[in-house]
Each structure stands twice: as structure tokens, then as C-alpha cells.
Amino acid sequence: RCKMKTYPKDLPMLSAVLIFMNEALSIILRAITSIINRTPSHLLKEIILVDDYSSNDDLKGPLETHIKTYNEKHPGLLKIIRHQKRQGLTQARVSGWEASTADVVAILDAHIEVNIGWAEPILSRLKEDRTVILSPVFDNIRFDDFELHQYSPAADGFDWALWCLYEPLPAAWYALQDETAPVRSPSIMGIFAADRKFLGEIGVLDSGMHIYGGENVELGLRAWQCGGKVEVLPCSRIAHLERAHKPYLLDLxxxxxxxxxxxxxxxxxxxxxxxxxxxxxxxxxxxxxxxxxxxxxxxxxxxxxxxxxxxxxxIYPNLVFLPNIVGYGTMKNTLKEDICIDCGPVPGNTPIMYPCHEYSTQHIFYHSTGEIYVGGLRGQRNRVDRCITDPGNGDLPVLEQCDTAVNKGLNLHWDFKQGSAVINRSTKRCLEITTASYRLVVRTCTGQRWNIQHTVK
The missing domain is CATH 1.10.8.460 (ppGaNTase-T1 linker domain-like)
Incomplete structure (x- = not known):
């Protein structure tokens, strides 16, 4: 369907911005070549390279030589901006936007290759509505063999830690019965295109962001909350080269x-x-x-x-707000404070005591309504949260999907105050640990006490 789609003749022109920091020279050249070869020349005003203070030698003289060669063939097409100190991804994107002069700016990574017909859907949609922030559909190029894996269109979302994730296509999009139609999206993944002036009016990107991450969610929220919108275009495809490691911090x-x-x-x-x-x-x-x-x-x-x-x-009803959290973090019994409640082996549904490490398998969320969520905060309509239940027989607690536990009437509600017992409201049994092997059990209460890492006043 995308191949059959036609676009208006008088589309706005485009500035393509490529951001890099210690990228392989060959990868940057592939990105430039794909943009030149796959963007109609009358629509491509410029390609702006932004170097966030790379140290690799071949990104200095050798890259300048290549730029010169491109510009001999396409006069004035390539420009390069070099940061004099490392400023991070967000500021590099802002620098690219500041240097751009076309009506539309596409802010891309340098480890991409654009596909045929990538630009026309973007330019056409922005001609209709200048207030949309647009994301292409990403395909994946594997870094070890450069094989292309096609991804299906999806909306871009995030969890409460603001990590990106893909969301299913909305029902309203399917109802259109047009697989070329823009997909309304709560957020963007990273690379995007926008009307250059509109992006400026709503504040470009937050250059107070450090290094990497979160700037995409910030732009998505700002666009929606401040009079714009965000869409994914199924007919605009850009392949993104996955990387063995990110070039910035080791711990992002x-x-x-x-x-x-x-x-x-x-x-x-x-x-x-x-x-x-x-x-x-x-x-x-x-x-x-x-x-x-x-x-x-x-x-x-x-x-x-x-x-x-x-x-x-x-815009994002799939993101579930949990209003009743009164305690969160790791949970320890006062008898032995170097072990914490943990999800236990996966697959499996038996919570255990395990040496404390504070990763998400030990994150507990206690609600004023009595549920004890274990194992990270999903908070998504289509993702599973698990709660501790007392099966009523035997001595092992069981993790059940929280919503299922409610529907089945399982014993998932517990009374707990900081520094006191954890008592099941239905069975009146307590969550405790055995004194010999420190096993997590439910049994007749013996007065054991628990503490949770953080409480909410």
C-alpha cells in the first residue's frame, strides 16, 4: 500500500541532521549515502553532521575529506558542526536544529539507513499539519552481519521509569482500514521529524538533559500537553543499526x-x-x-x-496510575536484615528470601488497600503485575497476577505497618521467615516484624 501512495508535488524541503560521537566512519558514510540516494534531490536542502566531541582520528581529517568529495558533487549539501566539549545527545540534537534552515527538520542518529520513500510521507503530513512530531517506523540492522530485520508498525510508549517500549496499534487506527494512515502515539522512540519553526515554538528539546535518555519522552509529553501531537508514519521507514554497546556512559x-x-x-x-x-x-x-x-x-x-x-x-490510558502506594523498595525481616523478599526463580511463582541487591526483582510496592506487588512497577494495561497471596493451606506464599487474584477472590490483602507484622486479612496468618533456614513462609503469627525501605507520608 505504501508503494502505491502518491504525494503532492509542492512538498516543503528537508534538513537531515545526523548526530554522532565516536561512530565508525563507514557507518556515517552509509547514512549520508542512503539519505542522498533515497531522498528526492529537490526536497533535500542539507545534511548537517553534529559531532559531539569525538576522539577517533578518522572522524577528523578523513571525514572532512569525504565531506569535501560529497560537496563537489552536491554543492553546499553537507555541513558539519563540532562541539568543543562533550555535551550529550540532547544538546547535539539542539545544535543540529539550530543550524538547520529548511522548513522541516529530521533529527536522526548517524547509525541509520533511510529506506526508499522515507521522506515524502513526513513532508506531506507536515504540510497538512505543522503541529505533529513524527516518528518513522524503525527496522533493525544487526551489528554483526548487517542483516535487515523488518519491524511491524507500533505506537511508542514508556513505563513509569520512562524507559521506552512499543505499544500495540490503537483500535481507532485499525478501524480506519488503511495501513498507510498515521498512528497516534503517546511518545517517540528517539529519532523524529518536525516542522522546524513549530519545534522551536514549543522549546525544541530540554538541553538540561544529561548524556542520554528521557529527552524523547519529554518531547512527546510536551508536544501533546502544549497543543501538538505525536504520530508514527507506517510508510516512512528508517533502519537503525543496533550497537553492541552505547558510546556514552557504561551505566546509562x-x-x-x-x-x-x-x-x-x-x-x-x-x-x-x-x-x-x-x-x-x-x-x-x-x-x-x-x-x-x-x-x-x-x-x-x-x-x-x-x-x-x-x-x-x-492520550495514554494504557499507563496505569497506582494511587495507593504507601510503602516501596526492599522489604526485610528484623531477624535477618541482609536478605530481602524476592520474586524467586523464573519461571515460578514462589517468592523467596534472597541476599539484598535492590534490583527490580526485590522491589515491593505495598498499597493502602492491602496488596503487596513484587518485582518492579509495570503499571501498563497489557503487562503483568504480581502480588503475594496466602493460598490458605501449606506454608508457602504464592505470587499471582494481581488482577486475576482479585477476580478469583484469592487472599491477597495484608495488613502491615512499618516495623510490625504482615498479617493476611482473610486467613489471619502472617508472612514470616523460618529461624533455621530463613525460608519465606505463611503461618500462624509469632510476632515477627518487617520494614520496607521507603514509606509515603
Whole structure:
């Protein structure tokens, strides 16, 4: 269907921005060549390379030589901007936007190859509506053999830690019975295209973001909350080269955690606590300096943006808010404080005590309504959350899917206050540990006490 689609003749022109930091020269050249070969020349105004302070020698003189060669054939097509210090992905994207001059800007990674007909759907849609932020459909190029794997179109979403994920295509899209139609999407994955001036009007990207991560969710929220929209275009396909490792920090979670808090503080109102819960951070003094967000809050006010409540109800109802969390983090018995409640082996549904490590298999969320969620905060309509239940016989607690446990009337409600017993409301048995082997059991209460890492006032 995409191949048969026709587009208006008088489409706006495009600036393609390629961001890199210590990328292989051959990969950058593949990206440039694919853009030149697969974008109608009358629509491609420029290709802007942004170097975020690479140290590789072949990205200096040798790259300049290649740029010169391209420009001999296509005068003035390629430009390069070089940061004088490492500024991170978000600022590199902002630098590319600042240097662009066409009506439409596509902000891409340098480890991509565009497919045939990638640009026309973008330019045509932005000609119809300048307020849309557009994402192509990504295909995957494997880094070890460069084989192309085609992905199906999907909407782009995120969880409460603001990690990206794919969402199923919305029912309203299927109802159109047109597989070339734009897909309404809660967020973007990373690379995107937009009307250059509109992107500027809504504040481009948050350049207070560090290194990597979260900037895409921030743009998606800002677009929707401030009068724009986000769509995925099934007919615009870009292949993304997966990488064996990211070139920035070894542990990206440090930057992502910080960036996630920035997004939460500016855009998520009272829902922001879910981000703290998902990253297992104390709400008071999280110990993370997420920088000055006053100018972003100012921008939100100036643009008269809607609240996150409107966004979650109208744009992303699949993201589930859990309003009753009163305790979260690891959970320990006072008899032995170096072991924590843990999901236990997978597959399997028996929670266990295990040396504390604070990864998500030991993240507990206790609700004022009595449920004890174990194993990370999913908070998605189509993903499984598991709760501790007392089967009523035997001495082993059982993890059950929380919604199923409610429907089946299983014993999933527990009374617990910090520093006291965990008592099942139905069976009156307690969650305890055996004194010999420290096994997690449910049994007649003997007065054992538990503590959870963080409490919510």
C-alpha cells in the first residue's frame, strides 16, 4: 500500500541532521549515502553532521575529506558542526536544529539507513499539519552481519521509569482500514521529524538533559500537553543499526534516572511520584541533582500547556496510575536484615528470601488497600503485575497476577505497618521467615516484624 501512495508535488524541503560521537566512519558514510540516494534531490536542502566531541582520528581529517568529495558533487549539501566539549545527545540534537534552515527538520542518529520513500510521507503530513512530531517506523540492522530485520508498525510508549517500549496499534487506527494512515502515539522512540519553526515554538528539546535518555519522552509529553501531537508514519521507514554497546556512559541508568526526574518535576504534576517509585528513590531528598528546571516550568506556563492528568486520560490510558502506594523498595525481616523478599526463580511463582541487591526483582510496592506487588512497577494495561497471596493451606506464599487474584477472590490483602507484622486479612496468618533456614513462609503469627525501605507520608 505504501508503494502505491502518491504525494503532492509542492512538498516543503528537508534538513537531515545526523548526530554522532565516536561512530565508525563507514557507518556515517552509509547514512549520508542512503539519505542522498533515497531522498528526492529537490526536497533535500542539507545534511548537517553534529559531532559531539569525538576522539577517533578518522572522524577528523578523513571525514572532512569525504565531506569535501560529497560537496563537489552536491554543492553546499553537507555541513558539519563540532562541539568543543562533550555535551550529550540532547544538546547535539539542539545544535543540529539550530543550524538547520529548511522548513522541516529530521533529527536522526548517524547509525541509520533511510529506506526508499522515507521522506515524502513526513513532508506531506507536515504540510497538512505543522503541529505533529513524527516518528518513522524503525527496522533493525544487526551489528554483526548487517542483516535487515523488518519491524511491524507500533505506537511508542514508556513505563513509569520512562524507559521506552512499543505499544500495540490503537483500535481507532485499525478501524480506519488503511495501513498507510498515521498512528497516534503517546511518545517517540528517539529519532523524529518536525516542522522546524513549530519545534522551536514549543522549546525544541530540554538541553538540561544529561548524556542520554528521557529527552524523547519529554518531547512527546510536551508536544501533546502544549497543543501538538505525536504520530508514527507506517510508510516512512528508517533502519537503525543496533550497537553492541552505547558510546556514552557504561551505566546509562545514572543519566536516565536524573533525566526522568527532570521530566517528572516539569510535566507530570502529582503523577511524578510514580517515577520516584519506579526508580526506587525516596521522594524527600532523592540524592540526585536533576539541575535547574525553572526555565522549562516557565515554558510550560507560557505555552499554557495541559496537565498530566489530561494526558494520561486522553492520550495514554494504557499507563496505569497506582494511587495507593504507601510503602516501596526492599522489604526485610528484623531477624535477618541482609536478605530481602524476592520474586524467586523464573519461571515460578514462589517468592523467596534472597541476599539484598535492590534490583527490580526485590522491589515491593505495598498499597493502602492491602496488596503487596513484587518485582518492579509495570503499571501498563497489557503487562503483568504480581502480588503475594496466602493460598490458605501449606506454608508457602504464592505470587499471582494481581488482577486475576482479585477476580478469583484469592487472599491477597495484608495488613502491615512499618516495623510490625504482615498479617493476611482473610486467613489471619502472617508472612514470616523460618529461624533455621530463613525460608519465606505463611503461618500462624509469632510476632515477627518487617520494614520496607521507603514509606509515603
Amino acid at each position: 541508568s545514572i543519566a536516565l534516572k536524573r533525566n526522568a526526574l527532570r521530566v517528572a518535576e516539569v510535566w507530570m504534576d502529582d503523577y511524578k511520584y510514580m517515577v520516584y517509585f519506579a526508580w526506587n528513590l525516596p521522594i524527600e531528598n532523592p540524592g540526585i541533582d536533576f539541575g535547574d528546571v525553572s526555565s522549562r516550568k516557565e515554558l510550560r506556563k507560557k505555552l499554557n500547556c495541559k496537565g498530566f492528568d489530561w494526558y494520561i486520560k486522553n
